[in-house]
Amino acid sequence: MTGQQLKNSILQMAVQGKLVPQDPNDEPASVLLERIRAEKEQLIKEGKIKKEKNPSVIFRGADNLPYEKVGKNEPVCIADEVPFDIPESWEWVRLGEIFQHNTGKALNSSNKSGVLLEYITTSNLYWDRFELENLRSMYFTENEIEKCQVSKGDLLVCEGGDIGRAAIWLKDYKICIQNHIHRLRSYVPLCTRFYYYVFFLYKYAGWIGGKGIGIQGLSSNALHSLLVPVPPIAEQERIVKRLEIIKPLSDKYSEASEQIQELNNLFPEHLKKSILQYAVQGKLVPQDPADEPASVLLERIRTEKEKLIKAGKIKRDKHESVIFRRDNSYYEKVDGIERCIDDELPFEIPESWEWVHFFSVVEIATNLVSPERYFDYMHIAPDNIEKLTGTLLDCRTVAQDKVSSPNHLFFKGQILYSKIRPLLRKAVIAPFDGLCSADMYPLKTPINKEYLLRYILSDSF
Numbered sequence: 001m002t003g004q005q006l007k008n009s010i011l012q013m014a015v016q017g018k019l020v021p022q023d024p025n026d027e028p029a030s031v032l033l034e035r036i037r038a039e040k041e042q043l044i045k046e047g048k049i050k051k052e053k054n055p056s057v058i059f060r061g062a063d064n065l066p067y068e069k070v071g072k073n074e075p076v077c078i079a080d081e082v083p084f085d086i087p088e089s090w091e092w093v094r095l096g097e098i099f100q101h102n103t104g105k106a107l108n109s110s111n112k113s114g115v116l117l118e119y120i121t122t123s124n125l126y127w128d129r130f131e132l133e134n135l136r137s138m139y140f141t142e143n144e145i146e147k148c149q150v151s152k153g154d155l156l157v158c159e160g161g162d163i164g165r166a167a168i169w170l171k172d173y174k175i176c177i178q179n180h181i182h183r184l185r186s187y188v189p190l191c192t193r194f195y196y197y198v199f200f201l202y203k204y205a206g207w208i209g210g211k212g213i214g215i216q217g218l219s220s221n222a223l224h225s226l227l228v229p230v231p232p233i234a235e236q237e238r239i240v241k242r243l244e245i246i247k248p249l250s251d252k253y254s255e256a257s258e259q260i261q262e263l264n265n266l267f268p269e270h271l272k273k274s275i276l277q278y279a280v281q282g283k284l285v286p287q288d289p290a291d292e293p294a295s296v297l298l299e300r301i302r303t304e305k306e307k308l309i310k311a312g313k314i315k316r317d318k319h320e321s322v323i324f325r326r327d328n329s330y331y332e333k334v335d336g337i338e339r340c341i342d343d344e345l346p347f348e349i350p351e352s353w354e355w356v357h358f359f360s361v362v363e364i365a366t367n368l369v370s371p372e373r374y375f376d377y378m379h380i381a382p383d384n385i386e387k388l389t390g391t392l393l394d395c396r397t398v399a400q401d402k403v404s405s406p407n408h409l410f411f412k413g414q415i416l417y418s419k420i421r422p423l424l425r426k427a428v429i430a431p432f433d434g435l436c437s438a439d440m441y442p443l444k445t446p447i448n449k450e451y452l453l454r455y456i457l458s459d460s461f
Helices: 003-015 029-045 142-148 192-204 220-224 233-280 294-310 449-457
Strands: 056-060 066-070 091-094 099-103 115-120 136-140 155-158 166-168 175-177 181-186 227-230 321-326 329-334 337-340 378-380 407-410 415-418 427-429 434-436 440-444
Touching: 003 192, 003 233, 029 091, 029 227, 056 091, 099 220, 115 142, 136 142, 142 175, 155 192, 166 192, 181 192, 192 227, 192 233, 233 449, 407 440, 415 449, 427 449
Parallel strands: 115 175, 378 434
Antiparallel strands: 056 066, 091 227, 099 181, 115 136, 155 166, 155 181, 321 329, 329 337, 407 434, 415 427, 415 440
16 A cells, blocks of 8 residues: 555545544434524625525435435435445535635735735645745735735645645735636535545545646636535634644555565665675585686687788787785786786675776777668667566567668677666677667677676676
């Protein structure tokens, strides 16, 4: 279970009434809703709000299922609409029944009426917090200030951007909002924090979706008709208190879960690296004293190189290096000068092994072929090689890859090695003759090609 899944599960229990026990002494939610309706009627009489044309009333039917009566219409069962069951002492309502809500002012640079005030947009509103650096300002009239100003305790919800993202304004001063933010203010005192958690759950459970042409948005109508549960106020407070205790623990779980997931994602690559490292250090398989030591192999290689030099096929290295062991230390002799190289060696190797410079046993094949000689050669580029595994993926012909610049000719059995960043750690033994990208080296070697390939893929290389 991921950290987000755990949080969703806890919040789901909370808003279903399963996180804390119900107390029969709590005032039921139905009484709270009656107070809200009475308050709304008083505000309508005072002309502070308008009466809804088709108010919604949700109630339980004789079959214990939720029904909704809209205006003068007949009640309709809405069991298919409610996302989960709630306790007997709770009620379902449309969000607009318990919160007065409106959006802020649309930006209009030509409107200079009123007072210049700072305002917040969706870029300032995050889950459970606000980032108030670099606030912008615009002009608000007295009527606009009344509608667009946020007071301490108001719940703010994103209408655009990250739809449904919410936070409670807890500052002791007021601030204005732009039109992409909803201001929710309860008609009577509620535990607003409980409804912040409702939005958090609805958002991450996929129960809040935007509607609109071109962009997604949580319109005022969609917000007004959102079905939300109403627990007794005392239970709302108990739920929030429990969630505040659980939150630091779920955050730690989420952090640990992310670290474990990261380790799981990296484990295959780390395992491959560890195996390769063991292999090139002589720790993967036991040494056999009956094996011909590496020193004899190197003597054969030097003898063969001398023949090639005498035949004029290769040139003698002007500063030829010879590495040898003396008194359990390694020395290098170049131009008759010896020096200890113990500090340069990356790890210890078995007695039967030897250290050499890479190009003492490896040669780069640099036979470039111009486009007019391509014919139907198969083509290999770094993208055709799987990183760290030495595996060749699907290849195409030179013509199919639309290659137009000179490429290296390679032959079956040579090692192809990517020489550019970030494509290092890509190498493969060629399974056929062909051409490879100029970004790759074809390598020839007299030693075991599978071993050399693994060494090239290891961290040591």
